[in-house]
Amino acid sequence: MSTFANTLIHWQRRHGRHDLPWQNTRDPYAIWIAEIMLQQTQVATVIPYYQRFIGIFPDIETLARASLDAVLALWSGLGYYTRGRNIHKAACLMVAHYQGRFPSNAAAIEQLPGIGRSTAAAIAAFAYGERCAILDGNVKRVLTRYFGINGYPGEKKTEILLWEKAESLLPQENTHDCMATYTQALMDLGALVCTRHQPQCRVCPLRSDCVAFRENRTAKLPAPKPRKPLPNREATFLLMIDQNSILLEKRPDTGIWGGLWCLPQLPASIDLQLCCIQYWGINAAFIADLPVIDHVFTHFKLRISTCLLQVIDRSNNTLEEQAWVTIDEALNLAIPAPVRKILMEVSSSAKFFEMSCQPLSGY
DNA sequence: AATCCGGGGAC
């Protein structure tokens, strides 16, 4: 029989990592330091920090005796400095209350500051061979793919489901070697095979039972963190028509649509088009509101209202960074997509055609 | 449930 766990254990012995500095020890202190450093931090980054730290603080007592400043100095550059503070605090706590001994099971380990459920389980599995499940970023990725779980792993409901799966997959055989190898196998599979980008499914020992592989959805799982809803902004474009010509403005080189030609733009808050006409030295009459366009940027949404105006007098208009062009000419300039959309629609509308061929008279 | 912590690597 070949269970999930047995498959992984066999794979680990042949293809897993065996020479990381914190492997090949059952010292809970050394494993603890490594697991804390590895929280949200990649292996290659951790290695030199870990070796330096263990060299200077080889055990709980030495760490507890050291000053917090000395501990944080060794942490400098690793980030998440609360981890360093918690390590020092926990070492002092173990000296004060546990006779300098590391707690002997996952539940007790989890009571230490800076240690949550997954880290406690990892330490207990590696140091004591305790039969308990980890659920770090690697395992979440492996399990969401293996079971085809669609929810975002940061979501509570999904996380509960993932913990249930992680528990249910634990090896039945409860030996130290079995648990340590299995736990390392999950991490190594996630790090070496079931990677976020371009997972190596061809060499994956689990692929025959992997939902994501079978359904070709590895690129879609795990679901990415939902993006915060984009803030909404509004703007008004003015489409000013003078016979066959419309007014474009060249935008500043920096910022949105930098250096592109654009319809004159007003903040949506400004009340009426006619009071703003003075800004361009143009007298114009309102014709119509054009359909609203919603445009999405990476960091906000822009709702664009466009106001169609008939130019009455543009003799006071100065042409700095501005151009009067035909719509066909405009469509051959560097214009943003929303402007192109507006101009395409207007140029094909009968109303515009009629208007531009027979300019309104009497003003 | 959302947010914060933080530097670095992959892309």
Place this chain on the structure above:
DNA sequence: GTCCCAGGATT
């Protein structure tokens, strides 16, 4: 530039 990483604590 974005997204993520051997997560946990706080609100």
